[in-house]
Amino acid sequence: MKKFFKSLSLPALALVIYIVVQSIVLSVVAVIAKITGSPMSVGAMSAVLIISSVITAFILMTVKKFGLRLSFSSIGCSPQMLVLSITAAILGMFATDLANEQLNLKNILEEQFIGMSSNIYGILAISLVGPVMEEILFRGAIMSPMLRKGIHPWLVIVFSALVFGIIHANPAQIPFAFIVGVILAIIYYKTGSLVGSSICHIINNSMSVYLMNRYGEELKDIKWENILGGTTAAYTVMAVCAALSVWLLVIFWKKQDGNRFLVEENQQ
Numbered sequence: 001m002k003k004f005f006k007s008l009s010l011p012a013l014a015l016v017i018y019i020v021v022q023s024i025v026l027s028v029v030a031v032i033a034k035i036t037g038s039p040m041s042v043g044a045m046s047a048v049l050i051i052s053s054v055i056t057a058f059i060l061m062t063v064k065k066f067g068l069r070l071s072f073s074s075i076g077c078s079p080q081m082l083v084l085s086i087t088a089a090i091l092g093m094f095a096t097d098l099a100n101e102q103l104n105l106k107n108i109l110e111e112q113f114i115g116m117s118s119n120i121y122g123i124l125a126i127s128l129v130g131p132v133m134e135e136i137l138f139r140g141a142i143m144s145p146m147l148r149k150g151i152h153p154w155l156v157i158v159f160s161a162l163v164f165g166i167i168h169a170n171p172a173q174i175p176f177a178f179i180v181g182v183i184l185a186i187i188y189y190k191t192g193s194l195v196g197s198s199i200c201h202i203i204n205n206s207m208s209v210y211l212m213n214r215y216g217e218e219l220k221d222i223k224w225e226n227i228l229g230g231t232t233a234a235y236t237v238m239a240v241c242a243a244l245s246v247w248l249l250v251i252f253w254k255k256q257d258g259n260r261f262l263v264e265e266n267q268q
Helices: 002-006 009-036 042-062 079-103 110-116 120-148 153-167 174-191 195-221 224-228 231-255 260-266
Strands: none
Touching (some): 009 153, 079 224, 120 195
């Protein structure tokens, strides 16, 4: 365990960079809003997320110690394996969403997300900029340094997913983010590329944005179990999707040769 804790310095630095940048940008925008006498609108909050995400991503990608310079240079696998991994991720995300609905956890950010989904900057922040930055941070900057230190892959995968879940700080998102974090971490570990996990993350968030934009406040009352025909049907679909997701991930894990970018970085 001593080796594990020693490997946490760079991941911790990445999280500090993320929090500090977000806090500074939020403070600047809040001061501007106060000076101009205008409230912190949905557009302003969206701008905060976009600006802080871009700055954070730029810092993490350019600091050599994080070893992320090759992370977007290739998909890291064959097109067939990429499609397989994306399919596995989508099925897993849907199954997790169904399970999350049954937990009925409080969504303290639902109003904010719905508001942002009706604004072009909010849509951009949630569906594109945010997901890419989060992949750079939670899969890249957290996982890559730990893997290069020789920490067991599954410990790194679970740890990164746990941090990914906790950092959302929203009860309704934490379980979902943890499971999805595991799936995305598997894809990153086996490819050494952030392309596949970023595509999956963008698809997931874009679907959420579409639904929030399409239904607005009505989305709060829409339940998958009602759409699918009841609780039993929802559990059945959840189990089937989860089983298919795991099956495809096992195939991906066995057939995908490995994280060649991480190996290359380890040799530098």
